[in-house]
Amino acid sequence: MKTIYDTIETVARDLYWTALKDIPDDIRAALKGGLDAERKDGNSTAEQVLFTILENIKTADEHDTLVCQDTGLPVYKVVVGTKAAVDIPELKSRIQRACERATVEYPLRSNTVHPLTRKHTGTNTGQGIPIIKLDFAPGSDCIEITMAPKGSGSENMSFLNMLNPAEGLRGIKKFVLQCIFESGAKPCPPMIVGIGLGGTSDVAMQLAKEASTFRKIGSSNPDPDVAALERELLDKINQTGIGPQGLGGTTTALAVNIEWAHTHISHNPVAVNIQCWRGERASARITADLKVTYGNGGL
Amino acid sequence: MADYKLQTPLSEAQVRQLRLEDTVTIDGTIFGIRDATQIRIFDEGIAPPVDLTGSVCLHTAPGVRKLPDGRYEKICIGTTTSTRMDRFVPGLVEQYGVRAIVGKGGVLEASVQAMQRAGAVYLAIVGGAAALETLQIEEIEQVWWEDLMPECLWKFRVKDFGPLILAIDSHGNSRYRAIQERAAARIAAFEL
Numbered sequence: 001m002k003t004i005y006d007t008i009e010t011v012a013r014d015l016y017w018t019a020l021k022d023i024p025d026d027i028r029a030a031l032k033g034g035l036d037a038e039r040k041d042g043n044s045t046a047e048q049v050l051f052t053i054l055e056n057i058k059t060a061d062e063h064d065t066l067v068c069q070d071t072g073l074p075v076y077k078v079v080v081g082t083k084a085a086v087d088i089p090e091l092k093s094r095i096q097r098a099c100e101r102a103t104v105e106y107p108l109r110s111n112t113v114h115p116l117t118r119k120h121t122g123t124n125t126g127q128g129i130p131i132i133k134l135d136f137a138p139g140s141d142c143i144e145i146t147m148a149p150k151g152s153g154s155e156n157m158s159f160l161n162m163l164n165p166a167e168g169l170r171g172i173k174k175f176v177l178q179c180i181f182e183s184g185a186k187p188c189p190p191m192i193v194g195i196g197l198g199g200t201s202d203v204a205m206q207l208a209k210e211a212s213t214f215r216k217i218g219s220s221n222p223d224p225d226v227a228a229l230e231r232e233l234l235d236k237i238n239q240t241g242i243g244p245q246g247l248g249g250t251t252t253a254l255a256v257n258i259e260w261a262h263t264h265i266s267h268n269p270v271a272v273n274i275q276c277w278r279g280e281r282a283s284a285r286i287t288a289d290l291k292v293t294y295g296n297g298g299l
Numbered sequence: 300m301a302d303y304k305l306q307t308p309l310s311e312a313q314v315r316q317l318r319l320e321d322t323v324t325i326d327g328t329i330f331g332i333r334d335a336t337q338i339r340i341f342d343e344g345i346a347p348p349v350d351l352t353g354s355v356c357l358h359t360a361p362g363v364r365k366l367p368d369g370r371y372e373k374i375c376i377g378t379t380t381s382t383r384m385d386r387f388v389p390g391l392v393e394q395y396g397v398r399a400i401v402g403k404g405g406v407l408e409a410s411v412q413a414m415q416r417a418g419a420v421y422l423a424i425v426g427g428a429a430a431l432e433t434l435q436i437e438e439i440e441q442v443w444w445e446d447l448m449p450e451c452l453w454k455f456r457v458k459d460f461g462p463l464i465l466a467i468d469s470h471g472n473s474r475y476r477a478i479q480e481r482a483a484a485r486i487a488a489f490e491l
Contacts, residue, residue, distance in 0.1 A: 045464060048464070068428075069362050069376055109375070153380045153404070186380050186404040240482040242478060245423060276427055
């Protein structure tokens with residue numbers, strides 16, 4: 001008899017493939033908006049780049065192939081309902097198994113190596129991989145899984161600065177703009193800029209990843225001050241002229257998303273994590289009676 | 300701004316005529332190289348087992364399936380960030396005669412100067428657009444250094460590979476440099 005764990009394993013495997021093939025609707029819409037803007041502004045190279053990106057997405061749809069060759073490091077965000085009857089260590093081990101199966105059965109390029117010896121594991125799994133971020137939903141009997149294959153070009157553009165409180169908001173803005181300048185053409189712009197404010201150093205980085213990789217484009221932070229900073233930074237980043245693929249244009253970023261936590265009186269942590277234009281993620285919800293609902297980039 | 304269709308191998312005259320903003324499409328052969336490939340060539344001092352004179356090199360590590368006869372079938376072939384491998388560019392163009400590097404993200408000043416001295420160019424592909432790129436690669440013709448999988452030295456046969464954007468020419472001009480300089484000035488002028 002099929003168990004909840006069998007369903008988790010199959011769904012987690014399929015989500016890896018879906019995330020690599022099917023670009024979320026919010027990303028598609030933002031890229032199309034970028035193309036229209038560059039066309040209107042007469043930026044012919046930027047227009048050509050965005051046109052190629054959209055053609056590539058269409059080609060992947062038509063041929064049922066991967067959008068990009070970078071199969072990333074697998075990151076799973078799992079929200080377990082407090083009424084869902086699952087054993088968490090078993091859930092984790094099934095998600096690891098799902099990554100191995102996704103890699104071998106497709107076959108996907110495996111990227112996971114030992115950080116010192118650079119020896120390959122060959123399965124896109126290993127010590128600490130896949131990355132599984134667990135959270136809990138009160139009262140629910142469902143399990144929600146979102147998968148993001150985080151590519152290296154954008155992930156290499158990760159930054160942390162424990163600023164002084166006296167540097168304030170101005171220091172935060174200055175640091176973020178420096179990060180964008182340093183990233184330049186490297187993370188495959190137009191990028192999604194994730195910013196984590198507050199917490200301890202590790203929390204700030206995790207918030208930045210949540211912001212870059214798991215939040216939809218068009219979503220604003222519920223805190224009005226934070227939302228205002230998102231808008232201001234998006235405007236300024238697009239004024240830099242770095243543009244699609246760093247070849248010039250007004251579409252440097254598709255979104256700036258900020259997540260935050262309270263912090264210490266002596267801290268002013270700012271973390272930046274970039275996501276590339278593909279913004280890949282795929283989601284599914286598994287109910288207690290093993291019904292599965294898939295969402296294009298979110299539920 | 301002109302469109303060129305070039306057949307490999309490339310001559311110095313062919314690449315010297317190219318100017319920033321030109322677009323290039325390539326037919327013939329392209330070699331795939333990545334971090335580990337170039338660490339072997341330049342840091343371990345092991346010469347590539349094939350003549351790269353006049354060649355086009357692509358910064359890539361493909362996704363492949365090994366067939367029973369030992370050949371490789373393409374699954375997904377795309378482009379990785381060149382900047383990470385910037386320090387190998389002078390060696391590729393000056394020591395091994397590579398005429399064009401296809402990548403994303405660009406390379407830095409010392410490489411721009413080496414390309415000017417040697418007569419080589421940098422062609423920008425759209426990073427992440429691997430579904431299209433895979434269709435433009437007809438076949439994986441040969442592979443060396445399989446122990447570095449997937450960062451082997453690959454030989455691809457290509458047709459209508461592109462369009463690629465001429466982003467660094469062989470006359471010391473870099474579109475990336477110009478855009479970054481402009482961005483630095485604009486950021487400095489922001490009121491924060």
